[in-house]
Amino acid sequence: MTDHVLVVGTGLLGTSVGIALSRKGFRVSLEDVSPTAVALARDLGAGTIGTDDSPDLVIVAAPPDVAGQVVADQLAAYPRAHVTDVASVKVAVADAVRRSAPDHLDRYVGSHPMAGRERSGAVAAQADLFEGRTWVICPHAATAPEATELVRRVAEAVGAVPVTMDAAEHDAAVATVSHLPQVAASLVAARLREVSEDAVALAGQGVRDVTRIAASDPMLWTQILAGNASALLPVVERLAGDVAAVRDALRRVTDDPDSEGARGVLATAIADGQLGRARIPGKHGAPPTTYATVLVVVPDRPGSLAHLFHDVGAASVSIEDIRIEHARGGPVGLVELSVLPAVLDRLRSALTAAGWSVHE
Amino acid sequence: MTDHVLVVGTGLLGTSVGIALSRKGFRVSLEDVSPTAVALARDLGAGTIGTDDSPDLVIVAAPPDVAGQVVADQLAAYPRAHVTDVASVKVAVADAVRRSAPDHLDRYVGSHPMAGRERSGAVAAQADLFEGRTWVICPHAATAPEATELVRRVAEAVGAVPVTMDAAEHDAAVATVSHLPQVAASLVAARLREVSEDAVALAGQGVRDVTRIAASDPMLWTQILAGNASALLPVVERLAGDVAAVRDALRRVTDDPDSEGARGVLATAIADGQLGRARIPGKHGAPPTTYATVLVVVPDRPGSLAHLFHDVGAASVSIEDIRIEHARGGPVGLVELSVLPAVLDRLRSALTAAGWSVHE
Numbered sequence: 138m139t140d141h142v143l144v145v146g147t148g149l150l151g152t153s154v155g156i157a158l159s160r161k162g163f164r165v166s167l168e169d170v171s172p173t174a175v176a177l178a179r180d181l182g183a184g185t186i187g188t189d190d191s192p193d194l195v196i197v198a199a200p201p202d203v204a205g206q207v208v209a210d211q212l213a214a215y216p217r218a219h220v221t222d223v224a225s226v227k228v229a230v231a232d233a234v235r236r237s238a239p240d241h242l243d244r245y246v247g248s249h250p251m252a253g254r255e256r257s258g259a260v261a262a263q264a265d266l267f268e269g270r271t272w273v274i275c276p277h278a279a280t281a282p283e284a285t286e287l288v289r290r291v292a293e294a295v296g297a298v299p300v301t302m303d304a305a306e307h308d309a310a311v312a313t314v315s316h317l318p319q320v321a322a323s324l325v326a327a328r329l330r331e332v333s334e335d336a337v338a339l340a341g342q343g344v345r346d347v348t349r350i351a352a353s354d355p356m357l358w359t360q361i362l363a364g365n366a367s368a369l370l371p372v373v374e375r376l377a378g379d380v381a382a383v384r385d386a387l388r389r390v391t392d393d394p395d396s397e398g399a400r401g402v403l404a405t406a407i408a409d410g411q412l413g414r415a416r417i418p419g420k421h422g423a424p425p426t427t428y429a430t431v432l433v434v435v436p437d438r439p440g441s442l443a444h445l446f447h448d449v450g451a452a453s454v455s456i457e458d459i460r461i462e463h464a465r466g467g468p469v470g471l472v473e474l475s476v477l478p479a480v481l482d483r484l485r486s487a488l489t490a491a492g493w494s495v496h497e
Numbered sequence: 498m499t500d501h502v503l504v505v506g507t508g509l510l511g512t513s514v515g516i517a518l519s520r521k522g523f524r525v526s527l528e529d530v531s532p533t534a535v536a537l538a539r540d541l542g543a544g545t546i547g548t549d550d551s552p553d554l555v556i557v558a559a560p561p562d563v564a565g566q567v568v569a570d571q572l573a574a575y576p577r578a579h580v581t582d583v584a585s586v587k588v589a590v591a592d593a594v595r596r597s598a599p600d601h602l603d604r605y606v607g608s609h610p611m612a613g614r615e616r617s618g619a620v621a622a623q624a625d626l627f628e629g630r631t632w633v634i635c636p637h638a639a640t641a642p643e644a645t646e647l648v649r650r651v652a653e654a655v656g657a658v659p660v661t662m663d664a665a666e667h668d669a670a671v672a673t674v675s676h677l678p679q680v681a682a683s684l685v686a687a688r689l690r691e692v693s694e695d696a697v698a699l700a701g702q703g704v705r706d707v708t709r710i711a712a713s714d715p716m717l718w719t720q721i722l723a724g725n726a727s728a729l730l731p732v733v734e735r736l737a738g739d740v741a742a743v744r745d746a747l748r749r750v751t752d753d754p755d756s757e758g759a760r761g762v763l764a765t766a767i768a769d770g771q772l773g774r775a776r777i778p779g780k781h782g783a784p785p786t787t788y789a790t791v792l793v794v795v796p797d798r799p800g801s802l803a804h805l806f807h808d809v810g811a812a813s814v815s816i817e818d819i820r821i822e823h824a825r826g827g828p829v830g831l832v833e834l835s836v837l838p839a840v841l842d843r844l845r846s847a848l849t850a851a852g853w854s855v856h857e
Contacts, residue, residue: 310696318707323770336670347678351770410683410711443810450803
């Protein structure tokens with residue numbers, strides 16, 4: 138039974154794990170190269186500083202570039218402990234461990250909690266950071282079952298959903314579903330530097346959605362992209378090929394606006410995107426669902442959202458998703474409510490009867 | 498004074514304009530190549546079918562490929578009317594009008610209401626479609642001031658914010674802030690077709706945001722991209738160059754993980770994206786604002802959002818933005834509320850006191 142967990146690296150992930158485990162009755166010890174960072178984590182309730190006896194599990198929450206070496210150091214420092222890391226890239230870290238601690242591989246299992254935000258540091262830590270999130274565990278051939286079991290238990294204790302996956306499979310997966318989108322968001326957002334303020338003023342919800350994650354931290358993401366370079370490279374190569382195809386189609390259309398072949402390339406690009414998008418799971422891991430949506434015009438003042446959701450609740454409707462669009466130049470917002478199609482009519486009737494300006 | 502508006506093309510935009518103008522007391526006549534479409538628009542309250550006398554303004558709401566020709570036809574059919582179109586591309590349409598109706602250019606002004614959604618057709622029409630949206634008006638050298646004034650009056654009548662812009666400036670602007678993001682979203686989403694279900698199951702909020710608009714209609718977007726090819730081409734060329742630079746950096750890192758030059762390319766890509774993202778205006782056209790955010794854990798059942806916003810309203814806090822994250826495998830959602838930093842503490846205190854699980 139895991140009583141004692143040592144967290145090495147008290148940034149966002151490490152501190153959050155510490156706080157969550159402490160609240161669940163685990164004994165959590167903390168280490169960090171920065172005395173300030175570890176003191177802050179302790180003050181936030183993540184655990185106690187340092188330890189004299191061996192932990193059962195060491196969680197290395199160091200940046201991707203150094204995680205492997207830190208894991209190796211911990212394997213050597215605590216011969217009876219199992220060790221995991223939580224970096225976003227798994228093969229590179231496992232390779233580093235293999236190089237530095239070849240005799241202790243059975244006590245190491247890589248993992249990756251799919252949690253976190255643009256913010257970083259202990260000060261941003263949250264006990265609920267992992268609630269409902271996937272925690273991927275990547276045992277390798279030599280991993281002792283006990284190591285995997287310990288990480289699984291920690292994941293469940295903090296409210297996450299453990300999933301086992303091969304390290305290379307993990308890296309390939311996150312290359313496509315996490316790292317490529319980050320690259321695309323950043324490159325699209327960078328184009329906004331080249332246009333006038335009047336042009337940017339035309340920005341609607343589309344570009345806001347596409348570039349939302351462009352606010353991410355360059356230092357961390359450089360480590361992630363570089364750390365996952367070999368899995369990410371083929372994905373970026375395919376993106377490069379597709380962008381080139383769109384570029385060539387646009388060139389052909391500029392010469393001949395009726396060019397059917399060129400238009401076919403563009404149509405296929407959009408259609409393929411539709412198909413890819415439809416594969417993303419719906420709420421709570423359910424199969425992709427087509428929701429019905431209702432647009433409600435909401436006055437922009439405190440209390441209006443409360444009124445809206447009061448009326449939604451009075452209709453006993455569960456909201457599957459919500460988006461707010463901020464209209465330029467007017468004192469209203471548009472709230473888009475996504476619901477299961479079966480309850481659409483009930484919601485529209487209820488809101489209309491309550492006086493809302495509603496439409497599909 | 499604009500009394501009589503003829504809407505030619507009763508799809509989403511045309512029907513919505515008709516409904517909105519009808520409610521404001523305008524006399525609206527309707528035309529469409531499809532008898533079914535125009536009858537539906539009439540049934541939805543957009544106006545009456547056909548007209549025997551000249552309208553003051555003709556609004557051509559036909560697809561980009563044919564808009565120019567339809568404008569020319571209308572200029573000839575109604576020698577006393579002014580005519581506008583509402584296509585997403587302005588130069589191509591103006592060029593077509595110039596070719597087909599060179600003697601009537603003074604009565605034509607192109608425009609573009611920045612409104613609409615993934616849905617299409619009269620059945621999706623909404624009277625509030627334009628509320629708070631920008632309606633760009635693109636007078637050319639020969640445009641009579643009266644034409645611009647008529648469109649301006651229509652825009653304001655339907656709740657939009659008219660903005661005047663040169664047609665080429667418009668096309669360049671939407672190429673970067675609307676069309677490139679669409680291309681990027683579709684190409685990133687298309688990659689999701691190549692990975693397993695287990696991989697797609699790792700999808701978090703990032704890829705969902707980036708690919709949201711990948712659900713758009715291929716036929717319409719082919720016309721838009723092709724219609725704006727010459728303005729879009731240089732933008733896509735720059736994207737292609739950046740993607741190639743990232744690809745090359747990843748290749749170098751694969752050979753030498755410590756390659757500083759390669760890491761520098763990656764860091765710059767993310768950092769430039771941060772800078773570009775920061776140029777997007779905040780709510781209601783205000784300068785870009787850094788909001789403070791609060792994450793609230795919300796039980797997934799009807800009424801919980803109502804409770805949350807009741808407590809938000811009780812604290813007299815105005816919500817600037819909201820996002821819901823659906824946690825995989827758990828019966829809770831995470832609601833991210835964005836507020837002005839000045840009210841953050843008040844909101845957190847109020848929600849915490851009300852029993853919510855809250856953090857920054």
